[in-house]
Amino acid sequence: MTGLFSEVFLSALLFGAVTAAIPLLLAGLGEQMSEKAGVLNIGIEGMMLAGAYLGFVGAFYSGSLWLGFLTGAAGGVAVALIMALLCVRIGLNQIVIGIALTLGLEGLTALLHHFQFSRSYPRLPAADATVIPLLSDIPVVGPAFFKHHLIVYLAVALVFGMGYLYRRTQLGLNLQAAGDKPAALDVAGIDVIRTRTIAVLTTGALAGLGGAFLANVGAGLFIPFITNGAGFLGIVLAMLARGRPVWVLFGALLFGVCLSLTTAMQVAGINIPTDVIQMLPFLAVMIMLVLFGRRASLPAALGIPYERGAR
Amino acid sequence: MSGSSSSSVAGRDIVALEGVTKRFPGIVANDSVDLSIRPGEVHVLLGENGAGKSTLIGMLSGLQQPDEGRILVDGKPTPITSPRHALALGIGTVFQHMMLVPTLTVAENLLLGGPWWQRPRTEELEARVAEITRSLGITVKLHAKVSELSLGEQQQVEILRAMVRNSRLLILDESTSMLTPKGIDELGALMRRLVEQGLAIVFITHKLKEAAAFGDRISVLKLGRKVGEIPPERFRALGEQAIISEIVELMFGKQKDDPEAVERPVRTVRAEAAPLLQVADLAVAPTDNAPGLSSISFDIRPGEILGIAGIDGNGQKQLAEALAGQRAATSGSVRLEGIAIEALSVGERRRRGLRYLTDDRLGEGTVGTFPVSINFFLKQVGAAPFWRHGVEQRGEIDERAAQLVREYDVRTPSLKTPVARLSGGNIQKVLLARELAEGAKVVIFNKPTYGLDLANTLASRQRIRDTAARGLAVLLISTDLEELLSMCDRVAVIANGAIVGTVENTDDARTRIGRLMIGLAA
Numbered sequence: 161m162t163g164l165f166s167e168v169f170l171s172a173l174l175f176g177a178v179t180a181a182i183p184l185l186l187a188g189l190g191e192q193m194s195e196k197a198g199v200l201n202i203g204i205e206g207m208m209l210a211g212a213y214l215g216f217v218g219a220f221y222s223g224s225l226w227l228g229f230l231t232g233a234a235g236g237v238a239v240a241l242i243m244a245l246l247c248v249r250i251g252l253n254q255i256v257i258g259i260a261l262t263l264g265l266e267g268l269t270a271l272l273h274h275f276q277f278s279r280s281y282p283r284l285p286a287a288d289a290t291v292i293p294l295l296s297d298i299p300v301v302g303p304a305f306f307k308h309h310l311i312v313y314l315a316v317a318l319v320f321g322m323g324y325l326y327r328r329t330q331l332g333l334n335l336q337a338a339g340d341k342p343a344a345l346d347v348a349g350i351d352v353i354r355t356r357t358i359a360v361l362t363t364g365a366l367a368g369l370g371g372a373f374l375a376n377v378g379a380g381l382f383i384p385f386i387t388n389g390a391g392f393l394g395i396v397l398a399m400l401a402r403g404r405p406v407w408v409l410f411g412a413l414l415f416g417v418c419l420s421l422t423t424a425m426q427v428a429g430i431n432i433p434t435d436v437i438q439m440l441p442f443l444a445v446m447i448m449l450v451l452f453g454r455r456a457s458l459p460a461a462l463g464i465p466y467e468r469g470a471r
Numbered sequence: 472m473s474g475s476s477s478s479s480v481a482g483r484d485i486v487a488l489e490g491v492t493k494r495f496p497g498i499v500a501n502d503s504v505d506l507s508i509r510p511g512e513v514h515v516l517l518g519e520n521g522a523g524k525s526t527l528i529g530m531l532s533g534l535q536q537p538d539e540g541r542i543l544v545d546g547k548p549t550p551i552t553s554p555r556h557a558l559a560l561g562i563g564t565v566f567q568h569m570m571l572v573p574t575l576t577v578a579e580n581l582l583l584g585g586p587w588w589q590r591p592r593t594e595e596l597e598a599r600v601a602e603i604t605r606s607l608g609i610t611v612k613l614h615a616k617v618s619e620l621s622l623g624e625q626q627q628v629e630i631l632r633a634m635v636r637n638s639r640l641l642i643l644d645e646s647t648s649m650l651t652p653k654g655i656d657e658l659g660a661l662m663r664r665l666v667e668q669g670l671a672i673v674f675i676t677h678k679l680k681e682a683a684a685f686g687d688r689i690s691v692l693k694l695g696r697k698v699g700e701i702p703p704e705r706f707r708a709l710g711e712q713a714i715i716s717e718i719v720e721l722m723f724g725k726q727k728d729d730p731e732a733v734e735r736p737v738r739t740v741r742a743e744a745a746p747l748l749q750v751a752d753l754a755v756a757p758t759d760n761a762p763g764l765s766s767i768s769f770d771i772r773p774g775e776i777l778g779i780a781g782i783d784g785n786g787q788k789q790l791a792e793a794l795a796g797q798r799a800a801t802s803g804s805v806r807l808e809g810i811a812i813e814a815l816s817v818g819e820r821r822r823r824g825l826r827y828l829t830d831d832r833l834g835e836g837t838v839g840t841f842p843v844s845i846n847f848f849l850k851q852v853g854a855a856p857f858w859r860h861g862v863e864q865r866g867e868i869d870e871r872a873a874q875l876v877r878e879y880d881v882r883t884p885s886l887k888t889p890v891a892r893l894s895g896g897n898i899q900k901v902l903l904a905r906e907l908a909e910g911a912k913v914v915i916f917n918k919p920t921y922g923l924d925l926a927n928t929l930a931s932r933q934r935i936r937d938t939a940a941r942g943l944a945v946l947l948i949s950t951d952l953e954e955l956l957s958m959c960d961r962v963a964v965i966a967n968g969a970i971v972g973t974v975e976n977t978d979d980a981r982t983r984i985g986r987l988m989i990g991l992a993a
């Protein structure tokens with residue numbers, strides 16, 4: 161048991177928490193943008209899977225992680241394009257299409273992977289870390305937070321970028337108006353359909369990137385269904401964060417800790433059935449929903465397709 | 472785009488409609504309408520509820536496309552393809568239904584529509600707004616959230632927005648419905664100044680006096696068709712009374728001198744009867760941008776109509792909501808037939824006979840996407856005879872709804888039409904019908920006739936009088952002094968969340984209320 165509380169163990173636990181949190185963070189930020197603009201994006205799990213698969217394939221064949229992130233994001237965007245076309249432009253039911261996309265991508269990625277690699281699961285080399293000088297020398301905290309792949313820092317920086325976007329830019333105003341009163345945005349001369357499309361495609365890019373990170377950095381390989389609900393956790397995070405990107409970060413870290421703890425406890429061989437341990441993050445979701453869910457305020461036009469002049 | 476650069480000589484149409492037809496499922500909203508809109512003119516558009524005025528505006532502002540006919544801009548046929556296109560053509564519209572984002576501030580709403588890559592230009596806006604508000608004589612809380620403003624204040628913001636944009640055609644769809652008499656006069660003066668600068672204005676109203684006072688040219692719509700026009704030459708030749716009677720004839724085919732003038736009611740309220748509603752020391756805490764209420768006390772006896780006069784935004788909504796149970800009171804008591812109800816829920820108060828007719832028809836009054844029939848019984852969902860064991864009784868609902876539609880003259884293509892599709896005035900009728908239905912003892916009306924055309928305004932007022940005559944107690948909140956004087960037994964004046972005086976409706980009531988409203992003792 162001594163190992164459980166040693167410095168090394170603790171920093172490994174936190175390191176794992178950050179690694180696990182990044183895909184949730186990216187998914188949560190993406191979902192937040194869609195929801196702000198009034199689109200409930202249930203297809204985000206599918207976008208993450210597309211990102212994970214294409215991101216892995218990209219990195220595997222090119223040998224470049226960055227190229228993998230790029231193909232992953234592109235995969236997410238491709239799925240988001242379908243979503244934008246069907247739900248934003250044509251105005252079909254967002255929940256139905258979202259579920260269909262998720263189920264479809266689960267099957268499709270599993271199938272493609274099977275064709276390509278049959279039953280083998282090739283691994284990528286470990287991602288090389290960008291070590292932040294000085295900070296990384298702090299005991300426990302240093303190795304946990306300051307020895308990550310560059311993209312981790314970029315993802316965290318994105319939180320503040322999003323905050324700026326929502327509070328200080330014209331586009332931020334447009335997004336909020338698209339979700340709260342699309343007709344008002346329309347008569348102000350801004351195309352609601354275009355605004356929402358931009359939001360959904362951005363969601364796709366972020367979700368795809370999150371998926372690629374999950375596969376390439378988190379796991380180092382692709383297995384079917386690898387996202388395992390990360391997209392749905394992103395939806396929960398976006399709902400609880402009430403439009404504030406920083407809250408997505410806090411939430412993602414909290415879930416990250418739970419996920420990391422799950423792995424850590426299994427490694428430490430603590431005598432609890434693994435099924436129970438794996439329930440931990442979902443238990444955390446339910447606790448968070450009970451504590452904060454009631455105050456979650458959603459945009460008034462969330463989930464309602466916009467049609468000009470209809471009333 | 473700016474008003475001064477209008478290249479069109481006065482007398483030429485800025486915008487013209489030629490044979491414009493617009494159909495909706497089950498209804499022809501506009502039937503081959505011609506209209507000419509000229510710089511230097513206030514063109515008043517009149518017509519009953521559902522006549523098709525807003526539909527016409529929808530096509531001018533790019534929200535909808537005509538099914539037939541065409542729109543000419545500066546003499547050239549120009550399909551107005553989107554609201555953005557309309558704005559680019561210099562057409563600015565204040566819509567009948569609020570077009571502000573409730574979760575954004577006033578300033579952010581005014582900034583909406585700027586190029587997305589730009590930072591919102593707040594300082595520029597503030598300077599511009601200060602300039603306009605000074606000339607308008609209004610104050611606007613730029614940093615308040617829109618959801619915290621009263622509907623009257625929101626309407627001012629919308630007018631301001633149209634001004635900020637420098638339109639050369641300004642369309643006002645029932646923009647005076649929430650303003651005070653003073654605000655309306657100021658708007659009239661402003662419109663005059665703007666047309667003198669060469670702007671064109673389309674002005675929609677239900678108040679014939681406004682039409683006669685502010686207009687240069689009048690067009691009257693009826694059931695989608697244009698049934699008459701009074702051109703400027705004739706307009707100038709006629710006096711106010713002559714214009715009004717001509718309009719009334721065009722609209723209703725009957726003549727009457729001043730249709731709104733009614734004898735002051737002579738009702739016999741039995742002084743000894745116990746009050747139905749007693750309010751004592753009611754107080755509500757203020758929020759950031761809305762006034763609270765302090766020590767509100769009054770009684771209403773059966774058969775009595777108590778009016779609440781005052782400038783919009785002085786706590787009228789808070790008072791109505793506190794009585795209905797939608798807003799928590801910090802202290803005070805409310806008694807219905809002598810029984811304290813201040814701790815009861817909204818539903819329980821309603822069951823005991825307290826009814827509240829909100830002024831926010833589409834927001835909290837109705838569920839827009841539900842059919843007309845269900846909206847009649849929204850507050851009885853689950854109750855017999857319309858629901859049995861949790862199952863909707865279609866037959867019962869439709870039968871009773873059809874009856875109400877007839878009784879209240881609701882113009883709807885069918886009972887199944889979503890209520891938001893109806894014209895503004897017809898939505899109000901659905902609400903009236905619902906709240907006056909069985910079991911009512913005390914009824915609170917908040918601006919019950921705004922947005923109703925003349926015929927329906929008179930009918931609604933009569934219904935409210937009948938309500939009182941049946942022995943109910945009525946609280947009538949209105950910003951329309953004429954309305955209060957024509958209906959109430961007593962009028963209380965509210966200012967800053969407190970009742971500053973109560974006046975018996977006798978001959979000198981008008982001046983005494985006026986004095987109270989501007990802060991003098993009656």
Ligand SMILES: Nc1ncnc2c1ncn2[C@@H]1O[C@H](COP(=O)(O)OP(=O)(O)OP(=O)(O)O)[C@@H](O)[C@H]1O
Nearest residue numbers: 495500520521522523524525526892893894895896
């Ligand atoms: N989008 C729509 N879909 C279906 N029907 C509509 C739609 N818009 C308007 N209508 C119908 O067209 C008719 C004209 O409505 P419109 O809103 O133009 O009337 P209005 O003259 O503005 O009346 P009000 O004075 O009550 O505002 C009404 O019968 C209305 O129900």
Ligand SMILES: [Mg+2]
Nearest residue numbers: 524525567895
């Ligand atoms: Mg209208």
